[in-house]
Amino acid sequence: MDKLQAVEERVAHLIRSVDELSEVVARQDAEIRRLSRFVGQLVEREADREAAQGSIPLADQRPPHW
Template sequence: MDRQEALEERIAHLIRAVDDLSDVVARQATEIDRLTRRVQMLMEREADREAQGMGSAEANVPPPHW
């Protein structure tokens, strides 16, 4: 195998690696967006509970079996 073929082979492997990593990053971005929406929803739900008087005072009381 001459030098040019070796370089072409290495470039092909690098292109494949870059494509694979790009796919991983795209999946991670989708997952981060989904998790961000869920955290926001949970924060809003907790804020609603606190506004209704079901806030942290009751949350800090240990259960009766303790």
């Protein structure tokens, strides 16, 4: 095997690795976006629940040691 062929094989392997990693990053980005929307919905739901009870939202309450 000559040096050029060895380099071509390594480049092909690296290209495949980069493509695979790009797919992983794209899937992770989609999952992070989905989870961020879900957390936002949970925060809104909790704020609505606290408002319906007429209590001070937990985020606005002073810690017990104050």
